[in-house]
Amino acid sequence: METHVYDLVGVGIGPFNLSLAALLDDIPEVKTIFFDQKSRFDWHPGMLIVGTRLQVPFMADLVTLADPTNQYSFLNYLSKKNRLYPFYFLQRLDIPRREYNDYCQWVAHELKNCRFGNKVVELDYIQNEEIFLVRVEEIKTKETITYRCKNLVLGTGSVPAMPKSFQGLSPEHVFHTAEFLNHQDRCRKAKSITVIGSGQSAAEVFRELLKEQMEHQYQLNWITRSRSFLSMDESKLSVEQFSPDYVNYFYQFPQEQKDQIFATQDLLYKGISSHTITDIYNLLYEHSVSGEEINVGLQVLTEVKRIQEKGDHYEILCHQWQQKKDFTHESEIVIVGTGYRPNIPDFIHNLESHIHWDDKGRYEVEADYRLRLDIPNQIYVHSGISHSHGVGSTNLGLAVHRNKIIINHLIGKEVFPIYNKYVFQNFNAETF
Ligand SMILES: Cc1cc2nc3c(=O)[nH]c(=O)nc-3n(C[C@H](O)[C@H](O)[C@H](O)COP(=O)(O)OP(=O)(O)OC[C@H]3O[C@@H](n4cnc5c(N)ncnc54)[C@H](O)[C@@H]3O)c2cc1C
Known part of the structure; x- marks a missing residue:
């Protein structure tokens, strides 16, 4: 002591x-x-x-x-x-x-x-x-x-948050974006990779994989529950909500009201930076020059319900919530961008x-x-x-x-x- x-x-x-x-x-x-x-x-x-x-x-x-x-x-x-x-x-x-x-x-x-x-x-x-x-x-x-x-x-x-229904699978094949660089070499050898989620981390991982896709030739997919790959609200007047003034303003409310306000502020921190979206779009455009078929899939409006092992692949059980339709998708590697918890x-x-x-x-x-x-x-x-x-x-x-x-x-x-x-x-x- x-x-x-x-x-x-x-x-x-x-x-x-x-x-x-x-x-x-x-x-x-x-x-x-x-x-x-x-x-x-x-x-x-x-x-x-x-x-x-x-x-x-x-x-x-x-x-x-x-x-x-x-x-x-x-x-x-x-x-x-x-x-x-x-x-x-x-x-x-x-x-x-x-x-x-x-x-x-x-x-x-x-x-x-x-x-x-x-x-x-x-x-x-x-x-x-x-x-x-x-x-x-x-x-x-x-x-x-x-x-x-x-x-x-x-x-x-904070620590990476992984939904229960995605847990218990091989950590080499199904992992959180927080582990991305530890598995990048493995990704380069994969035949197919799927990224889940459309926050900044998921977008950065997708962009990196897209950059290397021409060289490594894997099939690359990106699935999000959101209605779109939404852009973070980064305008100068919006980011004034990250100021001491706004913290003081927010603090004064009763807890119930704070929870309600917070629930409306997703796009201040959950979306994707517009420069990252631009990079991704530019890469997609580049990959498709001369009308080439690109081996990339971007799926919105789709919730991933479960991931399960199926031979040397993983089966991703998906639900398109607007059409109310279930479908499955297979991938050798699944990268989960489901954020962090305190x-x-x-x-x-x-x-x-x-x-x-x-x-x-x-x-x-x-x-x-x-x-x-x-x-x-x-x-x-x-x-x-x-x-x-x-x-x-x-x-x-x-x-x-x-x-x-x-x-x-x-x-x-x-x-x-x-x-x-x-x-x-x-x-x-x-x-x-
Ligand atoms: C990938 C990523 C990028 C981000 N980029 C930005 C950004 O650009 N701008 C921005 O404003 N925010 C960003 N954030 C959000 C936020 O700023 C960061 O998460 C930041 O790291 C938070 O800092 P922290 O000091 O609270 O905790 P952390 O950086 O999470 O550090 C906590 C530390 O506590 C240690 N620890 C935990 N428990 C114990 C224990 N029992 N004993 C000893 N040590 C312990 C851990 O080892 C860790 O080092 C980002 C978050 C992530 C995940």
Whole structure:
């Protein structure tokens, strides 16, 4: 057991907690330590496809929106890597996703309070000492150490969501888009591949497979339940919904109304970037030059009910919901793009009796990202807060603002100024 009492222990080091760790680096009086089970920072590695871009401008790095002079800014990373000139001539705001990962790895490496290869496995609370006990297992040695802290921050992110009816099949042949790069070589040898779903990840995987199709000659299919391969709503005024103003506006509603609003906002985060759709269309056009038959199928309005093994293939049971017609489709490889779900660690249930839960079993979260607890200590949360803070909860462009709020609360003074208005449009009737 470590005897030292930390002010804050961080669980998980994805971009959200990494940003917090970076911003806290300039505040040495706050003693922090962050843990991640991975051996090093690695941002959705199975989806770091060459050519994919960050869906927010590079300014949504780990620190800039709080403090553009911070040493962990993306521009300083470029400067340290002697890449400022290429970036200047590139003239783009949307950097390659692989570069964002490399930038975060650089920051994680520079920070002294980030420990990788360490999984948080247990959590306890000592009531009379008002202290959390955090049991951490070093992955390599299996040794555990218990850390003591006053406050916690959960940044455990999300995990791939695979419908039950698609589970239990060979992971080499039926896998989530999150695993794509691990199986790309296998895909190159396949006779037929089917991608299910029409979110950004499914589209990026389909585009990559389409690019290589001429060389590898597999039959390629794409099936979606949606009425169309819908484009994400990325207009400048729409993306103002990923602003602190909109988060505050959304937060004020009763939970039932929040759930209703959230259910109408699919296209802000579930559709496909228009540049990805354009790339796909251009490739389809190119493949069909001189009227050639292309070995590609795009099927909309179709729900996949089940996938089952059939010899060396998989049978996909489909339902065209508008025509109300069932049909089957065969494929050697099936790639499932059914999104992600929040990763709420089981150990949170050790504190179950101290946490306020809503009637759907979700934890209640204060406006300043603290779990609603009946103890004086704080658990700040980044993950699983879409129900309380809305559609921007997983958006990287809001990470820094959220961390400003968390730091101000943790320290008990306004280290980072918070303004009332950040965007042009107004959401509240009373402030118009
Ligand atoms: C493929 C993909 C691309 C995306 N692209 C964008 C984009 O361009 N722009 C955008 O705004 N959003 C994007 N998102 C959404 C979102 O920003 C990311 O999911 C982001 O990674 C969320 O960061 P995070 O810090 O919450 O969690 P994560 O990045 O998921 O990290 C959580 C970390 O917690 C660790 N962990 C979990 N449990 C434990 C434990 N018990 N002990 C120790 N460590 C633990 C995990 O190992 C992991 O490293 C994307 C999402 C995906 C899936």
